[in-house]
Amino acid sequence: MEFHLEDPFASFKEHQNCTVSLLFASESDHMPSPNSLTSTHSHLSLRCEAVSFILQVQFSCNLEPFVTYLAINYLHRFMSRQEIQQGKPWLLRLVAISCLSLASKMKNTPFSVSDIQEQGCVLEAQCVQKMEFLILGALNWRMRSITPFPFLHFFISLSEFIDQALKETLKERASEIIFNAQNEFKILEYKPSTIAACALMSASHELSPAQYSILRDSITSCEYIDEETLSKCFNLIQEMETKESMMDTTTSFLSTETPMSVLEINIKRQRI
Template sequence: MEFDLEDPLSCFKEQEAYTITELFASESDHMPAPNYLNSTHFRASFRCEAISLILQVQFSCNLDPSVAYLAINYLHRFMSRQEIPMEKPWLLKLVVISCLSLASKMKNTPLSISDIQIEGCIFESQTVGKMELLILGALEWRMRSITPFPFLHFFISSTELKDPSLKQVLKEQATKIIFNAHNDIKLLEYKPSTIAASALISASRELCPQQYTMLRASIAACENLDEDSLTKCIDLMQEMVMWTEANESTIDTSFLSTETPVSVLERSIKRRRI
């Protein structure tokens, strides 16, 4: 069964629909380890390079964005629990290839090891397989990751919006924001539900500003959300959205021009440090 980012628990509840409560209760198990950003495990340069490599493979192999998203999710969770020696850059590339391989298997996306080899490092299938097992062990075999996507429908349904077309547009825009925001370091500290809520609120501010206050209040009323974390995440998300809009032409053409995923991501990282 192909893993659906919007329906992460489906295989476990084939006979009985799971509740949103189960998602809220389990989401923390699918995040990087606590204090990841402040630990010795976190290396900004390593993370930047790793995500750049994943994006390169995504565009060179024309992968669905969900495959890259899932691979980055595995990468963050693994790196938060297993330190990668900085003197062994080839090991980071092996981890990247293995995360992509696992994500493609979860999404039933045809992708051979030869398709995702990274320049300068050629790994045998057996080597990648051993690293996959190491990653699976570190993640406690939780591969059906709970991401922000399954929370979108819940939060939209909790509002007073009646127009189905508006709901769909909001969901699509929020999904786009989530995909774009996945590269932002600061978002790693927020729960998937908080990211989903923030993305919808940011999307409503852009698409239906007259209903922004109502929609924000409806979503913020959810007892599973921390008001302070939500406010901070919304501010971060809206900052990212405004920056993206201001630089839309550059971002949309970056992978078709002389810029590389590395340079685009590095520019984004530098912007966040200002």
């Protein structure tokens, strides 16, 4: 049964009547442990290295972004509950590969350890399977993660926009912003619903300024949203988008150089 990242309850008959309130009430169970957000620099460095590796695998194996988003969600949640020793890069890559393997299974996407042998990471399938069980246990088998994506539908519906094309455009741009945000560790402080709301607001601010105030008012009036937290998250996403725009400008400049230069800047973008 395929897992729907945009609608985590779609595959379950018993959840057909699931209310929006349950979605909001459950989202914290699919976030990293709050204590891990104040981790040491070395711990954050390990996370950064693991995320960078996952994104490089996505690039080399042409994986769909939803698979890597889910894998990174597993990675952050696992590493917030299980310490990984420094000086063991093979172990860090084993965790990252196992998260990718679990995510691909949830999304019913073909993926095998042999797909990444060219990355210089030779691991036996049995080792990956053992690590998968460790990850499953650490996450209490909560693998149908609640992400920002299902909240996009909810917040767009609150705005009561009539233009269907505008809705789809905002949703697509907001999804792109959410994917970009997975590289920013500060975003882990915010709930998926808050990230979704801010991504939509940022998309509207960029693509449809005339509708921005309408969308923001509808979101801030939602009983599940804290306006102060929303404002902080929105400012963070705006900072991220500014950095992204600067990187795009750099990439455009390098496009006049060699193809390898463009590849190198793309990999650097993924590591940020």
